[in-house]
Amino acid sequence: MGAIYMKTFLDLCIKAIGAEHVILDELDQASYLVDWRNRKRGQALAILRPGSTLEVATLVKICSTYSVNIVPQGGNTGLVLGGIPEVNGSAVVISLKRLNKIRDIDVRNNTITVEAGCLLENVQISAGNSQRLFPLSLASQGSCTIGGNLATNAGGTGVLRYGNMRELCLGLEVVNAKGEVWNGLRALRKDNTGYDLRDLFIGSEGTLGIITAAVLKLYSKPNSQLTAFVALNSMIDAINFLLLIQKRSGAELTGFELMNQFSLDLVHKHFPTFQQVFSVAHPYYALIELSSGETELNLKDRLESSLEVANTSGLIEDAVVCFSESQTANCWQIRESISAAQAKEGRNIKHDISLPISKIADFIFETNHALQERFPGCQMVTFGHLGDGNLHYNISPPEGEVDSDFLQNQVIINQIVHDKTHFFHGSISAEHGIGTLKKQELLRYKSTIELDMMRGIKTALDPENIMNPGKIFETIQ
Amino acid sequence: MGAIYMKTFLDLCIKAIGAEHVILDELDQASYLVDWRNRKRGQALAILRPGSTLEVATLVKICSTYSVNIVPQGGNTGLVLGGIPEVNGSAVVISLKRLNKIRDIDVRNNTITVEAGCLLENVQISAGNSQRLFPLSLASQGSCTIGGNLATNAGGTGVLRYGNMRELCLGLEVVNAKGEVWNGLRALRKDNTGYDLRDLFIGSEGTLGIITAAVLKLYSKPNSQLTAFVALNSMIDAINFLLLIQKRSGAELTGFELMNQFSLDLVHKHFPTFQQVFSVAHPYYALIELSSGETELNLKDRLESSLEVANTSGLIEDAVVCFSESQTANCWQIRESISAAQAKEGRNIKHDISLPISKIADFIFETNHALQERFPGCQMVTFGHLGDGNLHYNISPPEGEVDSDFLQNQVIINQIVHDKTHFFHGSISAEHGIGTLKKQELLRYKSTIELDMMRGIKTALDPENIMNPGKIFETIQ
Numbered sequence: 001m002g003a004i005y006m007k008t009f010l011d012l013c014i015k016a017i018g019a020e021h022v023i024l025d026e027l028d029q030a031s032y033l034v035d036w037r038n039r040k041r042g043q044a045l046a047i048l049r050p051g052s053t054l055e056v057a058t059l060v061k062i063c064s065t066y067s068v069n070i071v072p073q074g075g076n077t078g079l080v081l082g083g084i085p086e087v088n089g090s091a092v093v094i095s096l097k098r099l100n101k102i103r104d105i106d107v108r109n110n111t112i113t114v115e116a117g118c119l120l121e122n123v124q125i126s127a128g129n130s131q132r133l134f135p136l137s138l139a140s141q142g143s144c145t146i147g148g149n150l151a152t153n154a155g156g157t158g159v160l161r162y163g164n165m166r167e168l169c170l171g172l173e174v175v176n177a178k179g180e181v182w183n184g185l186r187a188l189r190k191d192n193t194g195y196d197l198r199d200l201f202i203g204s205e206g207t208l209g210i211i212t213a214a215v216l217k218l219y220s221k222p223n224s225q226l227t228a229f230v231a232l233n234s235m236i237d238a239i240n241f242l243l244l245i246q247k248r249s250g251a252e253l254t255g256f257e258l259m260n261q262f263s264l265d266l267v268h269k270h271f272p273t274f275q276q277v278f279s280v281a282h283p284y285y286a287l288i289e290l291s292s293g294e295t296e297l298n299l300k301d302r303l304e305s306s307l308e309v310a311n312t313s314g315l316i317e318d319a320v321v322c323f324s325e326s327q328t329a330n331c332w333q334i335r336e337s338i339s340a341a342q343a344k345e346g347r348n349i350k351h352d353i354s355l356p357i358s359k360i361a362d363f364i365f366e367t368n369h370a371l372q373e374r375f376p377g378c379q380m381v382t383f384g385h386l387g388d389g390n391l392h393y394n395i396s397p398p399e400g401e402v403d404s405d406f407l408q409n410q411v412i413i414n415q416i417v418h419d420k421t422h423f424f425h426g427s428i429s430a431e432h433g434i435g436t437l438k439k440q441e442l443l444r445y446k447s448t449i450e451l452d453m454m455r456g457i458k459t460a461l462d463p464e465n466i467m468n469p470g471k472i473f474e475t476i477q
Numbered sequence: 478m479g480a481i482y483m484k485t486f487l488d489l490c491i492k493a494i495g496a497e498h499v500i501l502d503e504l505d506q507a508s509y510l511v512d513w514r515n516r517k518r519g520q521a522l523a524i525l526r527p528g529s530t531l532e533v534a535t536l537v538k539i540c541s542t543y544s545v546n547i548v549p550q551g552g553n554t555g556l557v558l559g560g561i562p563e564v565n566g567s568a569v570v571i572s573l574k575r576l577n578k579i580r581d582i583d584v585r586n587n588t589i590t591v592e593a594g595c596l597l598e599n600v601q602i603s604a605g606n607s608q609r610l611f612p613l614s615l616a617s618q619g620s621c622t623i624g625g626n627l628a629t630n631a632g633g634t635g636v637l638r639y640g641n642m643r644e645l646c647l648g649l650e651v652v653n654a655k656g657e658v659w660n661g662l663r664a665l666r667k668d669n670t671g672y673d674l675r676d677l678f679i680g681s682e683g684t685l686g687i688i689t690a691a692v693l694k695l696y697s698k699p700n701s702q703l704t705a706f707v708a709l710n711s712m713i714d715a716i717n718f719l720l721l722i723q724k725r726s727g728a729e730l731t732g733f734e735l736m737n738q739f740s741l742d743l744v745h746k747h748f749p750t751f752q753q754v755f756s757v758a759h760p761y762y763a764l765i766e767l768s769s770g771e772t773e774l775n776l777k778d779r780l781e782s783s784l785e786v787a788n789t790s791g792l793i794e795d796a797v798v799c800f801s802e803s804q805t806a807n808c809w810q811i812r813e814s815i816s817a818a819q820a821k822e823g824r825n826i827k828h829d830i831s832l833p834i835s836k837i838a839d840f841i842f843e844t845n846h847a848l849q850e851r852f853p854g855c856q857m858v859t860f861g862h863l864g865d866g867n868l869h870y871n872i873s874p875p876e877g878e879v880d881s882d883f884l885q886n887q888v889i890i891n892q893i894v895h896d897k898t899h900f901f902h903g904s905i906s907a908e909h910g911i912g913t914l915k916k917q918e919l920l921r922y923k924s925t926i927e928l929d930m931m932r933g934i935k936t937a938l939d940p941e942n943i944m945n946p947g948k949i950f951e952t953i954q
Binding site for chain 2: 161194249387
């Protein structure tokens with residue numbers, strides 16, 4: 001863009017949302033331009049912070065007129081660089097953070113209408129204040145936003161019972177690539193009036209439009225909740241234990257998180273104040289959570305009886321049922337601190353894969369074997385949401401090896417892991433999305449037929465390709 | 478199409494799937510050309526009955542080459558004429574009924590892979606044989622097919638707990654408008670690798686492609702199930718009772734069906750062998766179902782205690798808990814026979830609407846009032862899936878009025894009902910779809926912005942407009 005055009009463009013943006021919300025200063029821009037894992041730093045013409053849906057619409061129209069690309073951004077907690085602009089600096093970042101109102105809560109309909117920039121935690125708190133539960137739960141809930149959760153179809157620990165963000169959303173408000181406001185803010189459990197645009201925008205990572213608000217489902221707050229930490233001898237036992245608990249507890253099972261011993265070792269090494277649950281090491285652990293409308297006493301009876309059955313049939317090695325809030329918090333802190341412990345330990349190679357649950361044991365056996373053969377001594381940080389078939393299958397360097405040397409193997413390690421994932425009919429991105437980080441790999445694993453249909457939709461809804469171009473698709477014109 | 482082209486076209490179809498599966502005889506075609514409520518009779522060049530996904534793909538390619546429009550059809554139980562060809566006879570019907578294999582059942586992953594032509598009931602039975610539950614449940618389950626259930630995003634009585642067909646499907650196989658086979662048969666609970674094509678095809682009523690197979694979710698079969706028939710004094714009480722049961726039973730509440738007294742009167746008049754549940758009439762009734770992994774005794778305790786609380790707080794007038802299979806069957810037969818009883822009584826004007834649950838009482842009060850003012854004595858057949866906010870809000874003529882006279886008011890009555898629905902932020906088609914029956918009304922209630930995005934997607938995925946043209950969209954070129 002020539003200097004004069006650029007000036008006119010920025011003047012229009014300033015006129016639309018006020019100079020204080022058009023960030024041009026390099027220092028002020030910094031936090032919007034780098035991802036939180038500090039892997040990529042982009043550049044932008046400006047950071048735009050609109051304060052309303054109409055202001056978003058006006059900005060999109062201006063961008064469309066001046067052919068300026070748009071990178072929508074929420075809490076900037078994404079893991080695949082979907083919210084970071086390219087280094088050429090030709091795009092603007094539109095931050096949704098000022099759209100942070102809870103617009104409405106309808107307790108009799110069990111719905112809440114919130115703007116895209118609301119922090120996930122604030123939505124959870126608002127729901128709780130009305131004796132309701134908003135069940136999406138992520139490690140980053142204090143800083144991620146609902147808009148980002150929707151754009152990436154976020155998952156987390158409650159998916160087993162309540163589904164991904166897609167299942168938790170009833171309606172959307174979206175500014176499309178023309179700068180029109182689509183009011184799809186329906187609060188309905190059933191609506192079969194045409195194509196499912198809602199689910200198309202959810203998970204599209206800002207490439208089809210900008211989500212500005214949403215109607216989300218609420219649930220009754222459970223009366224009681226119990227957490228247990230269970231030691232397991234093998235992955236096959238873990239899966240059989242999952243099936244047993246699912247059979248006995250049905251929808252009461254609201255969490256089933258898996259960790260291997262090495263994950264736990266890292267946590268206890270870097271967070272020495274956390275209490276160790278077991279004194280003896282075991283290959284795997286499950287952190288399970290049961291929630292119920294009933295009393296804690298009834299729930300405890302059922303949980304203990306299930307653990308007894310599991311123990312008698314040799315499925316589990318040991319189990320601790322948490323009887324205090326602090327014990328429960330300690331167990332969840334262990335689980336939620338695995339990523340942070342890894343970061344403290346050094347660099348590692350991360351994967352966010354999902355598999356049919358029936359294939360997980362074979363996958364782990366074969367992939368561990370292939371990696372050990374190629375990189376003897378590499379250390380497996382295996383954890384994740386087993387109930388959803390979702391593993392964070394991360395790999396740390398062999399003891400003593402320098403991080404940066406090991407990281408040079410990233411491409412080949414990704415290929416080993418993702419080829420096996422593909423072989424077992426899994427997904428190379430269970431809950432983080434594609435962004436720019438996995439778009440090359442998407443070409444490898446997604447059929448041309450599917451990619452062509454996706455490109456057709458992208459072109460139909462964003463013919464000028466101004467909405468987050470370069471994300472998801474490797475090349476698109 | 479000229480006669481010579483037509484002959485070549487049909488010869489190619491015969492070559493592709495065999496002469497015995499290309500139905501040209503008028504009598505043999507009849508059942509494919511008329512909807513089951515007998516409201517519209519279409520015409521077709523031929524009825525094509527492919528036996529495999531590849532045969533479907535070949536037929537689509539032939540149709541594309543010869544510019545022949547395609548009407549995909551499942552069990553032909555639809556309610557909005559989405560599977561009936563136009564009267565001009567220029568299209569072929571592609572019936573999926575021969576694609577009726579259960580391809581795979583993976584009990585450890587809780588998934589079943591089935592072809593589009595499988596009867597819903599057969600899928601339920603297959604799941605049951607593996608001690609699993611496939612929870613979609615409709616009155617037409619003995620004749621509707623999975624492909625049709627997917628194409629219309631079917632609902633029914635289990636949605637409250639398990640969701641619509643969209644929530645029950647993990648993956649699809651689709652023949653797109655080019656005749657390519659998209660293998661999206663994923664069996665994953667989490668997969669964020671690009672746009673959600675699955676949910677786009679689900680509910681698109683055959684206008685974007687032909688669904689040929691699907692991976693569906695299975696659940697643990699509940700150990701116990703209890704049904705209760707509850708008498709209620711008002712719609713407001715019904716909703717408060719729903720909230721109370723939801724709060725106390727959470728995911729154990731698997732059904733909450735509403736009926737008004739007149740619905741019950743019709744059933745007992747036309748099915749005199751069904752047992753009456755209550756000797757005294759009440760304005761409304763709820764049929765509720767609780768399901769649990771626990772024993773029936775525990776479940777019964779909880780149900781009875783909830784009913785007691787509801788009774789003490791004056792929410793319910795009377796209640797019967799079913800203690801035998803025959804009593805349970807009788808109650809569900811009453812509920813499932815309302816449509817049939819209406820048909821025996823004569824013609825009536827039907828609606829399939831949904832509303833935010835918090836707005837239903839106001840909607841019914843205002844709409845009943847508006848209708849009575851305009852058509853004094855008209856009789857309200859109000860029933861439906863209250864737990865989902867979904868009402869079948871049907872209207873019978875005043876006693877003594879000739880059906881056909883009353884039916885002349887259909888357009889104005891639809892407008893009164895749907896305008897009120899729209900006013901209360903509801904949907905004019907909760908679970909039946911648009912087809913041809915509601916496409917005029919869609920123009921009235923859907924925003925231009927939304928319709929334009931839908932048309933853009935239609936054009937992107939079916940540029941020649943050969944997939945079920947004239948359905949959903951009033952005019953599309």
